[in-house]
Amino acid sequence: MKLLEPGTEIDGFRIRECIHAGGMAHIYAVTYASGAPDPGFAMAMKIPRMTQGDGAETIVSFEVELQILPTLSGPHVPRFVAAGDLVRLPYLVMEYVPGRTLQHWLDEPDRPDAASIARLGAATALAAHSLHQQNVCHLDLKPANVLIKDDGTAVLLDFGLSCHAHYPDLLAEEMRTAVGSPAWIAPEQVVGVRGDLRSDIFAIGVMLYELATGELPFGAPVTRGGLRQRLWMTPAPPRQHNPDVPEWLQEVILRCLEPEASRRYPSAAHLAFDLANPDQVTITERGRRLRGVGFREHLRRWIRAAGMQYEPSPLPAQQLAEVPILMVAVPHRGTTDAALYALRQAVARSLGIRPGARLACVTVISPSSSGHADQARSETSRHRRHLARLRQWAAPLDLQGHQASFHVLEASDVAQALVRYAQGNQVTMIILGAATHGLQLQRFIDTVPIRVARDAPCTVILVKEPPPVRALAGAPEGAVPAGADGVDGAVRAD
Numbered sequence: 001m002k003l004l005e006p007g008t009e010i011d012g013f014r015i016r017e018c019i020h021a022g023g024m025a026h027i028y029a030v031t032y033a034s035g036a037p038d039p040g041f042a043m044a045m046k047i048p049r050m051t052q053g054d055g056a057e058t059i060v061s062f063e064v065e066l067q068i069l070p071t072l073s074g075p076h077v078p079r080f081v082a083a084g085d086l087v088r089l090p091y092l093v094m095e096y097v098p099g100r101t102l103q104h105w106l107d108e109p110d111r112p113d114a115a116s117i118a119r120l121g122a123a124t125a126l127a128a129h130s131l132h133q134q135n136v137c138h139l140d141l142k143p144a145n146v147l148i149k150d151d152g153t154a155v156l157l158d159f160g161l162s163c164h165a166h167y168p169d170l171l172a173e174e175m176r177t178a179v180g181s182p183a184w185i186a187p188e189q190v191v192g193v194r195g196d197l198r199s200d201i202f203a204i205g206v207m208l209y210e211l212a213t214g215e216l217p218f219g220a221p222v223t224r225g226g227l228r229q230r231l232w233m234t235p236a237p238p239r240q241h242n243p244d245v246p247e248w249l250q251e252v253i254l255r256c257l258e259p260e261a262s263r264r265y266p267s268a269a270h271l272a273f274d275l276a277n278p279d280q281v282t283i284t285e286r287g288r289r290l291r292g293v294g295f296r297e298h299l300r301r302w303i304r305a306a307g308m309q310y311e312p313s314p315l316p317a318q319q320l321a322e323v324p325i326l327m328v329a330v331p332h333r334g335t336t337d338a339a340l341y342a343l344r345q346a347v348a349r350s351l352g353i354r355p356g357a358r359l360a361c362v363t364v365i366s367p368s369s370s371g372h373a374d375q376a377r378s379e380t381s382r383h384r385r386h387l388a389r390l391r392q393w394a395a396p397l398d399l400q401g402h403q404a405s406f407h408v409l410e411a412s413d414v415a416q417a418l419v420r421y422a423q424g425n426q427v428t429m430i431i432l433g434a435a436t437h438g439l440q441l442q443r444f445i446d447t448v449p450i451r452v453a454r455d456a457p458c459t460v461i462l463v464k465e466p467p468p469v470r471a472l473a474g475a476p477e478g479a480v481p482a483g484a485d486g487v488d489g490a491v492r493a494d
Contacts, residue, residue, distance in 0.1 A: 009033050042096035061160030068159045076127035097155045102143035117211045118275040123154035125272035132197040132316040135165040141203035142184045163195045165315045183220045187231045187259050196313035198261040205256025213241035232301035237289040248278045251287030266323035269426035280405035323356035324428030332363045339465035346463045359404040361390045364414045383408045415451035434462035
């Protein structure tokens, strides 16, 4: 299909100019021709290429995007406006989002530093997590499909290869070979498994690797045999290409690139958490590696991959429910040992029924008022002291199989700090004491726990301090006074 001339009108939309001519579609800037109200944002029209030499996947991918894009919402996807049908002229009109794709950073002559890579990767992971919460896997994440806005938010583009758990998978029905971009496709996609959210995590790992080293971890294979190698191959460690890559970043990247999906991050939220908190990343042999794994290890993996049976993936939302991020707010003063014990018991019960959960232990302290000369030294000492107390509080917990991290926040408004932390780190559940959290009342009744329960974007469990033993002694046999188990009845879920 030849390019449309500026001024051409299609179904009430006026073409302005072509802003992208890709291998599968042309994208034009458009406006309403006349009479329609201003949508409040710029618009773009995507028209698939339909020349004689184009394959069937062009039309199928257009149908997939037409099916999925209108169902998506949130700040990480363009807003859907209108669509044309295949009989006359297929097109999609959507919000035009200004920004730069990740390809911009790859095209720069110098590699971005670790902090910039972490920032870009965390933004991409949060965008992918938003999709997964809507039961959609992108399955074609690559630098050209990740747009970074000026405020640092990532917007994902091009859903032509995506999979929605509640809609027919047209690509799986029509195509008999692996579908995806060869450099970024995940191992399970190579053998035809679609709909596993960890496939997107693999693709993010490829992009992080390329940002850190300037190289693709598996090259750009063009044959099926070349693609299948990633079922058992581990790429050269990023630090072999770029010695400036820190161990924690290599640990994150290589975990994303594990051939077996079960050994990657269980959710994009977990990946974003590590990228936002590099000092909390547990460094294993992966992070310290300076050379690729040897021939024997690759042979062992090859034999294992040859006999591996791949099962259909559960719903993305179901996968996420099994690997939540739990946050416990531990007061640093003004509380009793009994209250701290009850809080710990509530956390232990929550972790016990959620084997894949991650735990973030958080305490909020008042901003420092020390003098300028010694402020940096005193701040470091103060944070270390509170971190040590958090670790001491968590020591009795059985954290085997759970990732745990410890965070000291400085804020004058404790409730706001806890809510913002939960929002920024995709926390699924907050556990905190039902008392005033060791602080003065914010208002007459509006205590910190009540404000958190009201404003938090997730489930909140309020834990009461158990009554004194003497109160239990006076109770009738078999009776348990309210709050004796340490868990309040006030639980809020969104």
